[in-house]
Amino acid sequence: MSTRMTRRDRRPRSLAAAALAAGLIGASALTLSPAALAAPAPDTPTPFTTPDTDSCPNKTNPPPPIDTSEVPEPGAVAPAPLPVPSSPIGGAELGDCGLVLPDKAPPVPADISATAWTIADLDTGRVLAAKDPHGRYRPASTIKVLLATVALRSLDLNKVVTATQDDANADGTRVGIGPGGHYSNKQLMQALLMCSGNDAAHAIATQLGGEQATIGKMNDLAKRLHALDTRAATPSGLDGPGMSVSAYDLAALFREAMTIPTFAEIVHTQQVDFPGYPADPQVPGDTDRPGFVIANDNRLLFDYDGDLGGKTGYTDDARQTFVTAAERNGHRLVVTLLKGDVLPIRPPEQAARLLDYGFALPLDASVGTLPSATGTSANSGVALASPPPHDTPDATEPRESHHDSWGTITIIGGLVLVIGLVIAGWSLAGRSRR
Structure with a gap:
């Protein structure tokens, strides 16, 4: 078991079992950490106060780690904190560290334990409301949104790869990839986004040039998207030296990913068949592993009307992290949660309350903007930025x-x-x- 993530290996399960599991946790794992198991049930009377961030305690760095997952390798040096922009990305109001609300906004929902959160319009990029939007926290498996964006623009989804023992041995949550198994890149993407498979992340990163090359590509894309609070330290979201994201950045990364049709399709998929793998010829009596059904870890896909999909996350240092989007009356909103807890209500329920709050705000409510999407999706051919006027000979004066x-x-x-x-x-x- 990893010292960085207190989660058992993932096992194949049915849709009903997945829905039950998703109802029990708000993260990308089927089992809770010992700390979570020791916590009282949500209906147990427990004193609760929303974490206070008014003094900007996480302006430059995430909160101190509680384990050794961010200790650099021998001979390596921990990276310096990311520079803080002189002007807040997205607008001056987003430089505040406490609640950031539009004029005449009603009180925010009660029982939100997430230390930082953001509500934004997925289409226009308007930020409707936030708490400590640029505070720096750990993303856990929500960073797989960034990995998926890089991979979907780089890999042939129809290509079939053969899994290795290193893939199968990936630390943390695993979907159940086996050595010698044959998987298309689309199936690896489904395992990555629906079940948070770190084994799938390893297989994808191998094709992108290895772990360090993949991390470099992820961080390059984050910079191009002006997600300047974001630094990936691992492709999967396992904690590592310098890992960082903000609630604002996570909304921007998810908005970018949703411009890729394959990403939007996968995160909205409830269940899908996943291949098995052959017996190990070196193990006497070993037998082939049959295929199985995998189901989406995002419980709001089952429980919240109009949910478009999302990504869960959990590590001991990051705590509960979550990003999801939903559509109502033609409007699409994205909500991000960082450093949450299962009390007083679980993260998916917190996200649902914030979605309801965002949909109830006036249509012109705004406290800032997400950065404009840039580049072009290689897989979809969708232009992510409006071309300048008269950009083709047929349209020139x-x-x-x-x-x-x-x-x-x-x-x-x-x-x-x-x-x-x-x-x-x-x-x-x-x-x-x-």
């Missing part, structure tokens, strides 16, 4: 002027021809009279 000049020449030529015919007619008439 010179071409239109050229067309007009030909029209003028045609008119003049026609007049000359008519005059010539009239003169010729007079000449013929004169000859006839003579």
Whole structure:
């Protein structure tokens, strides 16, 4: 068992079992940590106060770790904190560390234990409300949203790869990939996003050039998206030196990922068949593992009307993390939660309350904006940024002027021809009279 994540390996299960499991946790694992198991049930009277962030305790770094997961490898040095921009990304109001609400907004929902959160419009990018939006926290498995965005724009989804023992041995949560098993990249993406499989993350990162190369690509994309509070330290979300994200950044990363149709399809999928793998020839009596059904870890996909999908996360240091989106009356909102807990209500229920709150705000409510999406999705061909005007020859003004000049020449030529015919007619008439 990993010292970084107190979760058992994932086992195949039915949709009903997955829904039950999702109802018991708000993270990307089927079992709770010892701390969570020791906590009283949500209906037990327990004093509760929303964590106070008014003094900006996490402006430069996430809270101190509680284990050794972020200790650098021997000979390595822990990375310095990410620079804090001189002007808050998204607008001045988002530089506040406490509650950031639009004018005349009603009180925020009670019982939100997440230390930081953001509500934003998935289409316009308007940030509707937030708490400590740029405070830095650990993402846990929600960073797989960033990994998926990189992978979906780089890998052939129809390509079939053979899993290795290293994939199967990945630390933390595993979907159940086996050595010698054959998996398409789309199936690996389903395991990554629906079941938070770190074994799938390892197989994907291997194709992207290995762990360090993949981390570099993830961080490059975060910078291009102006997610300047974000630094991946592992592809899967396991805690590592320098790992960081903010509630604002997580909303921006999810918004970018949702522009890729395959991503939106997978996170909205409730269940799917997943392949098994062959017996180990070196183990006497070993037998082939049959395929099984995997179900989505996001319980709001089952419980919240209009939920579009999302991503769960949990580590001992990150605590409960969550991102999800929903649509109501033609509006799509995204909600992010960081450093939450299962008390007084579980993270999916907290997210549902914040979604309800966001949908009830006026349509023009805003405290800032998410950065504009950039680039182009290689898989979907969807332009993520509006092209400048007259970006093609067919739409340029010179071409239109050229067309007009030909029209003028045609008119003049026609007049000359008519005059010539009239003169010729007079000449013929004169000859006839003579």
